[in-house]
Amino acid sequence: xxxxxxxxxxxxxxxxxxxxxxxxxxxxxxxxxxxxxxxxxxxxxxxxxxxxxxxxxxxxxxxxxxxxxxxxxxxxxxxxxxxxxxxxxxxxxxxxxxxxxxxxxxxxxxxxxxxxxxxxxxxxxxxxxxxxxxxxxxxxxxxxxxxxxxxxxxxxxxxxxxxxxxxxxxxxxxxxxxxxxxxxxxxxxxxxxxxxxxxxxxxxxxxxxxxxxxxxxxxxxxxxxxxxxxxxxxxxxxxxxxxxxxxxxxxxxxxxxxxxxxxxxxxxxxxxxxxxxxxxxx
Amino acid sequence: xxxxxxxxxxxxxxxxxxxxxxxxxxxxxxxxxxxxxxxxxxxxxxxxxxxxxxxxxxxxxxxxxxxxxxxxxxxxxxxxxxxxxxxxxxxxxxxxxxxxxxxxxxxxxxxxxxxxxxxxxxxxxxxxxxxxxxxxxxxxxxxxxxxxxxxxxx
Numbered sequence: 001x002x003x004x005x006x007x008x009x010x011x012x013x014x015x016x017x018x019x020x021x022x023x024x025x026x027x028x029x030x031x032x033x034x035x036x037x038x039x040x041x042x043x044x045x046x047x048x049x050x051x052x053x054x055x056x057x058x059x060x061x062x063x064x065x066x067x068x069x070x071x072x073x074x075x076x077x078x079x080x081x082x083x084x085x086x087x088x089x090x091x092x093x094x095x096x097x098x099x100x101x102x103x104x105x106x107x108x109x110x111x112x113x114x115x116x117x118x119x120x121x122x123x124x125x126x127x128x129x130x131x132x133x134x135x136x137x138x139x140x141x142x143x144x145x146x147x148x149x150x151x152x153x154x155x156x157x158x159x160x161x162x163x164x165x166x167x168x169x170x171x172x173x174x175x176x177x178x179x180x181x182x183x184x185x186x187x188x189x190x191x192x193x194x195x196x197x198x199x200x201x202x203x204x205x206x207x208x209x210x211x212x213x214x215x216x217x218x219x220x221x222x223x224x225x226x227x228x229x230x231x232x233x234x235x236x237x238x239x240x241x242x243x244x245x246x247x248x249x250x251x252x253x254x255x256x257x258x259x260x261x262x263x264x265x266x267x268x269x270x271x272x273x274x275x276x277x278x279x280x281x282x
Numbered sequence: 283x284x285x286x287x288x289x290x291x292x293x294x295x296x297x298x299x300x301x302x303x304x305x306x307x308x309x310x311x312x313x314x315x316x317x318x319x320x321x322x323x324x325x326x327x328x329x330x331x332x333x334x335x336x337x338x339x340x341x342x343x344x345x346x347x348x349x350x351x352x353x354x355x356x357x358x359x360x361x362x363x364x365x366x367x368x369x370x371x372x373x374x375x376x377x378x379x380x381x382x383x384x385x386x387x388x389x390x391x392x393x394x395x396x397x398x399x400x401x402x403x404x405x406x407x408x409x410x411x412x413x414x415x416x417x418x419x420x421x422x423x424x425x426x427x428x429x430x431x432x433x434x435x436x
Contacts, residue, residue, distance in 0.1 A: 006285060006302035008348065029346065036305070036344040037325050049302065053349055076338070100415025101393060102329060105338040106345065188327050189414075 001039050005048035012055055012136070016163065020138040022048045023160035029053070030072055031106035033099065034115045058110070058165055066170035067091075067129075071110025071163070075122075076101070078109060087176030087280050090196055094125035094179040097191060110164045113149070116156045119191045119217035123150070125179040126167065127214035127224055128196035134166040141165075150221035175200035175210070178276035180269045191217050192258075193265040195249075197273035201237060201281055208232045213245070213270060218253035218262050225249040228270065237278050239271070246270035289350045291316070292360025300347050307331045307342035309350070310357060318358035318388050322417075329416035332389035333357050339396035341415070358388035361395060371395055374433035375426070382420035390416045394430045404434055 007026075009015035019026060026048040029035055038044045052058070058072035063083050078084065079095040098104055098112060098121050112122045113133065123146060131146045138161060146167075149157045158164070177198040183189035194216040200209045211232035216222040228249040235241045246267035255262035284299040291314060298313055310316050310333065319342060322330035326344035333342045334356035335349075361369040371394050374380070381387050390413055397404055397412035404412070409430045410423075418426065 001303040003301065003303055006283070006348065008285075008351075029349070032346060032349060033326060033341075033344055036346060039303075040325065040344070049346075051302075051346075051348055053351075100329070101396070101412050102332055102339045102341045102415045103326065105335070105396075106340045 002042075002045045004046055006051070007048060008051045008054060010054050012057065012165070015050060015052060015055060016136060016138045016161070018048075018050050019161045019163060022050070026050050028163065030108040030111040031074065031103075033103050033107040034111065034117075052163075059108075065172060066168060067172055068170075069109055069167045071113075071165050071167065072108050073110075074105055075099075075107050075109060075112065076104040079104060088172070089280065090125045090128065090177035090179040090198070090277075091122075094121045094194075094196065097121035097179065097181045097183075097194065099188065109167060113146070113167070114156060114158060114164055116150050116152075116154050116221070118153050118220055118222070119194070120222065121179070121181060121191055121194050121216065123222040124194050124196035124214040124216040125177070126169070126196075127222055128177055128179075128198040128212045129169045129173065130212065131167055131169050133164050134168065135162045136165045137162045147224060152220045173198065173200065176277050176280035178273045178280065180273045180276065181216075182265050182269060193217050193255075193262050193269055194222075195266065195269040195273045197270070197277045199232075199237070199274060199277045199281060201278075205281065206236060208235050208237055208241075211245070211274070213249055213273075215249065215253055215266060215270075218255040218266055223252075225252045225270070227252055232274075239275060242271045242274040242278075243267075245274060285348060287347055287351045289352065290354045292356060298347075302346060302348050304347050305343055306333070306335075306345040306347045306350050306355070309347040310342060310355070316357050316359050320385055320388060322385070327417070328386075329389045329393065329413075330386055332392045332416060334392055334396055337396065337399060339393045339415075356392070356395075358391060361391070369395070371398070371430065371433045374429040378425050378429035378432060380421060380425040380429040386416055386418040386420075390418065390426055394433065398430070398434055402434060404431075406431060409434075 027046040058070040060070040084092040181194035198212040250267040320330040322328035331343040
């Protein structure tokens with residue numbers, strides 16, 4: 001690993017000052033489970049590392065009518081939150097899909113999003129909840145939808161001096177969700193296809209008033225399968241309609257490698273995610 | 283340029299000066315000469331470098347030493363009893379023949395300890411999930427799972 005300038009800000013303000021000073025020449029260190037690996041492999045050689053580990057004010061979860069999660073919250077804490085069960089279990093399922101126990105104890109939700117891997121697991125679950133990101137920089141902040149955050153593989157809307165500070169779902173929508181995924185069979189079980197689903201039913205619980213579907217690892221960025229969502233709107237909540245939605249979602253996917261297999265997986269996993277989300281609504 | 287890191291390792295306080303690019307694994311093995319923690323892949327995949335950081339398993343080969351500042355590290359050397367008796371998980375590994383070459387064992391034991399400290403009565407599935415980040419190329423996991431389950435009932 002190449003030497004770098006090292007900074008360990010003790011306040012968010014100090015961290016934003018440093019990011020302003022270095023811009024894209026610095027990388028922030030959260031859990032380090034992606035960053036340190038890339039640095040060891042020589043894939044990136046940042047001039048400076050800004051270690052955020054002392055900013056514990058960004059390690060929090062606040063849940064009432066909305067969900068707010070600090071960007072430095074480890075994935076294992078999200079997975080262990082009793083609130084992310086039942087209709088909100090998709091957040092637990094997505095957190096548990098990342099890496100393994102050791103990785104999840106270190107890796108943070110902000111890192112999982114900012115790294116912008118096409119196969120990341122938190123983004124599809126959060127997309128199905130229409131999550132927003134609060135970004136801060138020296139002297140300013142803005143809120144962007146997660147759906148507009150990723151621009152390409154490992155490439156985001158984040159400007160050099162900005163930091164994700166918070167992920168929010170506001171308000172928590174009616175309905176219920178699920179996240180299902182299939183890993184590659186390698187040492188690290190990276191996600192081959194992931195599907196986040198959220199379903200809202202009418203008062204009788206028979207027809208779909210709204211469906212949200214998000215896919216990962218089948219395009220340069222995680223994205224909403226809007227044609228499949230549109231198909232489900234107003235339809236009966238039935239296995240047959242979930243199957244058709246899966247076929248439509250598969251057509252919306254544009255995987256680069258193992259395309260046929262991945263598309264088949266999209267259709268199977270979408271059907272499964274919708275079925276699970278629906279079961280949780282009852 | 284070196285920076286100062288204050289940490290506790292196996293109950294003892296240390297202040298070390300270390301280059302920020304060095305990993306926690308290097309600190310443990312090279313500076314503190316605690317060689318029970320192993321280096322395997324060096325990329326966070328195999329889990330042989332697993333240690334507990336504030337009681338939770340992490341991979342020390344992809345953790346910078348500076349990330350342990352102000353925190354408590356537990357390595358395989360730190361889990362035996364004060365009188366030198368083996369930790370119940372270590373004894374269970376021996377009793378169940380859960381060791382062959384032994385290279386993965388320190389990491390396996392610490393992942394198991396991280397699980398049992400938090401969840402003293404895990405299911406077999408929870409045990410398997412807890413050691414999913416620890417690769418063993420000898421025994422095929424079954425005896426390791428049995429050892430951890432037996433340690434959990436003690």
